[in-house]
Each structure stands twice: as C-alpha cells, then as structure tokens.
Amino acid sequence: MRGETRGFTATGDQDGRRLDRVLRGMYRDVPLGAIMGAIRRGEVRVNGAKGRCDRRLAAGEEVHVPWSLPGAARAVSAGHCEGTAERLRTLLRNDDVWIVDKPAGVLSQPDRSTGDSVITRAWSELSWERVDFRPALIHRLDRNVSGVMAIAMNSPTLRLLSGLMRESLVRKIYRAIVRGVPPEMGEVDGPILKDGSSNTVAVDDAGRRALTRYRRISSDGRRALVELELVTGRPHQARAHMSSIGHPILGDAKYGGDAARRLFLHARSLEFPNLPDMPPTLAGVLVRSEMPGEFVNVLACS
Numbered sequence: 001m002r003g004e005t006r007g008f009t010a011t012g013d014q015d016g017r018r019l020d021r022v023l024r025g026m027y028r029d030v031p032l033g034a035i036m037g038a039i040r041r042g043e044v045r046v047n048g049a050k051g052r053c054d055r056r057l058a059a060g061e062e063v064h065v066p067w068s069l070p071g072a073a074r075a076v077s078a079g080h081c082e083g084t085a086e087r088l089r090t091l092l093r094n095d096d097v098w099i100v101d102k103p104a105g106v107l108s109q110p111d112r113s114t115g116d117s118v119i120t121r122a123w124s125e126l127s128w129e130r131v132d133f134r135p136a137l138i139h140r141l142d143r144n145v146s147g148v149m150a151i152a153m154n155s156p157t158l159r160l161l162s163g164l165m166r167e168s169l170v171r172k173i174y175r176a177i178v179r180g181v182p183p184e185m186g187e188v189d190g191p192i193l194k195d196g197s198s199n200t201v202a203v204d205d206a207g208r209r210a211l212t213r214y215r216r217i218s219s220d221g222r223r224a225l226v227e228l229e230l231v232t233g234r235p236h237q238a239r240a241h242m243s244s245i246g247h248p249i250l251g252d253a254k255y256g257g258d259a260a261r262r263l264f265l266h267a268r269s270l271e272f273p274n275l276p277d278m279p280p281t282l283a284g285v286l287v288r289s290e291m292p293g294e295f296v297n298v299l300a301c302s
Helices: 019-026 033-038 070-077 118-126 155-165 237-244 291-301
Strands: 006-009 062-065 089-093 099-100 146-152 171-179 185-189 192-195 200-203 211-219 221-231 265-271 286-288
Touching: 019 033, 062 291, 089 185, 089 286, 099 118, 099 185, 118 146, 146 155, 146 286, 171 237, 171 291, 192 237, 200 237, 221 237
Parallel strands: 146 265
Antiparallel strands: 006 062, 089 099, 099 146, 171 221, 171 265, 185 211, 192 200, 211 221, 265 286
16 A cells, blocks of 8 residues: 555545544545554655644645555445445435435444445445545434434534534434323433443433433323434433333333334434524524324324
C-alpha cells in the first residue's frame, strides 16, 4: 500500500472532524494500525505540518498521506449486499436527510461486510462513490422493529441531528401492541442497565436514566394498542420499560411478550425541533409512517 505520497483537500463534509476518523473513513482498505502508525511517524501532514490524531480539519486544508486513494474508493462504493434486497421506501428526501420506512426483519447496519441492512441498501441505491463522506444513520432501530429511520446525507446534518438526538430534542413516537391493559396513560422513569452476555437490558438503579411516556389507544381486554414516546433513546428501552410494568410487547419473547409473527413495535414518527440553527428542510418537520398491515390484522381479530 506504500507508494508515492498522495493526498486530498478537506471538504465541507470533513470540516471540524478529527484527522484519524477522516482517514479511517476514506482509507477503508488500510488497517487501523497502519493509519495510526503513519500519523505517529509524521507521514501524515496537514498543510505541510505533522498531523495529530485529534487535529480537527478545516475545509480547504491539504492533507498528505502515504497511500493512494483508488482502493478506498472501491471500498466505499461497495455498498451492495448479499442477495436481492428490496428498495427502501422513502418518506422524505432532500439534500440534508433521507428518511425511510424501515421494514421489520432488516438490520439497521450490517453484521458482516456484505450483509444486508438499511444503510447498505441506501449506499447501493445511491451508487455512492464519494470518499469524503458516506450517508450515515442518525439513530438505529432493532432488527424486528419497523418504521421511521433517518439517514444523514452530509456531515453537518449528521453532527447536528446526532446532537439533537442525544439531547432528546427530536420527538420519537412509537406504536406497540402489548399484553394486558395498561392504564389510560402514564410514564416509566426507570434507569436501564445493559447485560452484555444476554444482549438484554433491565430496569436497574445502576443503569442510565431512561424515560418512556405511554398512552393507551384501544384495547380488547386481553391486549392493547399503545402510543409510546421515548423521551430518551436507550437500546431496548420501550421493550424493557413496558415489560417492567407487566405489559410486554406482543412478539417480544426476550422480554416476556410471547411468540408471534413479529415484534409488534413500530416507529410511528419523528418530529424535528424548530430551532434557529436547523436547516429549513428540517425545522419543525414531522415525518410519519403508516401502521403495518400486521398491526391492523391483529387488532381487527381482537
């Protein structure tokens, strides 16, 4: 992989990003150890000066590296996954964000290099070949959860919306069918602790704060359709919280919801805040996904 020194000019999508992370994203066929070693030896230079791992690049700066780019370009554009994947259903798309309707049973990100996922389908559909940035998920949904999922189309939007998600400023509404009949409305304010050995979480005082608000929409006396607002966004939050109050989600065998055709949890909507620094394409925008047919059928048979 060594050869004459090559380089690139930092783009707007790389502005403000750490040098080591930019290099890892662009040169995906270069081992991480080789990248870090080249930085330490001074073989990576920014505007002629030795680059540091944590240096924040500015758009227009010249970066010189000891690798050529074609291998990285091939790696980035190889977004094709195994088998024939269905095209993503678009709910909203503009220069800043692509919001899709994720089907149940599809991973958010691939579990192997050629695996199927929402993001690899996105790269494939876009025929993405740029190496300075790849569209990236702003948040994730579990494999068996369907509904609204947002993909950032540029780096500033990724940073902005990821920050808003961390600050709980993007309103996330879910629909679920649960066992039993919960109160008409309420909230579960219980810390969540992850158990890595079982890939589950539990309500535990030693965990991270998590808050879920719920509202019962309808019920047949045995189960209920509820609306959930995930004020925080912890992994498995809705599943663990509803189970903790005795109303596990239908089809969620991992959290006591019995076996069913699918996990009856659906990301119903995302609502972005109307803040001064929001791009006009997103300020105050509400994006909603229709309820899946399986939900309607279960409720109709109640």
